[in-house]
Amino acid sequence: MTVAVRSFAKINLGLYIGAARADGFHSLRTVYQTIALHDVIRVSVGRGRGIDISCEDPRVPLDSSNTCWRIAERVMKAVGGSGRVSIVIEKKLPVQGGMGAASSNAVATMFALERALKKPLTGAARLRIAAEVGSDLPLFVVGGTVLGVGRGEEVYPLADLPAIPMVVVTPEVGVSTPRAFADWDATENAGQRQEPAREQLTGPTGSDRLFEIGCVLSAWLSGYPNTGASAKGGSRAGKLLSDLVRTGIENDFERVVFPKYPELRDIKGELERAGSRYASLSGSGSTLYGLFRSRGEAARAASRLRKRGLPAVATSTLTRRKYWKQVAGR
DSSP, X not given: OOEEEEEEEEEXXXXXXXEEOTTSOEEEEEEEEEEEEEEEEEEEEESSSSEEEEESOTTXXXXXXXXXXXXXXXXXXXXXXXXXXXXXXXXXXXXXXSSOHHHHHHHHHHHHXXXXXXXXXXXXXXXXXXXXXXXXXXXXXXXXEEEEETTTTEEEXXXXXXXXXXXXXXXXXXXXXXXXXXXXHHHHHTTOSOHXXXXXXXXXXXXXXXXXXHHHHHHXXXXXXXXXXXXXXXXXXXXXXXXXXXXXXXXXXXXXXHHHOHHHHHHHHHHHHTTOSEEEEOTTSSOEEEEOSSHHHHHHHHHHHHHTTOOEEEEEBOOHHHHHHHHTTO
């Protein structure tokens, strides 16, 4: 039996890069958010041994360097499974796009393999295996709105944001995350970063913008009177978008990616001119997104951007409940 699982993308609502750690990774703080765009992963287990991966996109590796391969090895060992694992990746999400596609593919492979073998893993085992394979895999074990710390693998589910209309632009540019980190380090070592930003990244201080946005999100979702939240979803979404702008939450990768890829900075400007209330690079890029107050605004903005030759699509963020409903196929 072949099991198919949707493999959803993510965006980052702010991403702060801290100092390099002893293990070579950087300390990060970010809010992950799953969105409705997805690949499809198909998994079957037959006679024999080993792992086989197929994908029509030539940029996707088909050997043990693929995260799907690495997670399949660990799942088979964890559940005591046997047989030859066949994985088919139907690619719609960009490669090296900052949307976590490879990581999401791997977690979808884990879910599909559990079902194909009829041997479910515990939640703790899923998180452990995901973290062993990559930094942003665990977020897809949780779904919805997720706080990521450490190197990004330490995840905490936040109170879920509602579905927010958005436009995603996926340029034909591949940004290497390791290269982006190297550029960040080179900039820091050259003393080009401003001291207030340095202080901001060293620990949880009163001026920590991610802490502030966390307070904004928590208060907004709780509907406290001082948030100005309305019972109407559209008004509440508009208030949240205003708060995102007010707190100045941003993606630090923009500081090193935009100078090398000025066309990406231009696309962010296009999103803002098209009416986005908040626009940002996702991860290290090259994907950019803009959040809108209504589906109609997002649809009109996507149409406008496509007329300018940009690969834009209107979609929405994906709540945890809807994420799991879609992943479970119900």
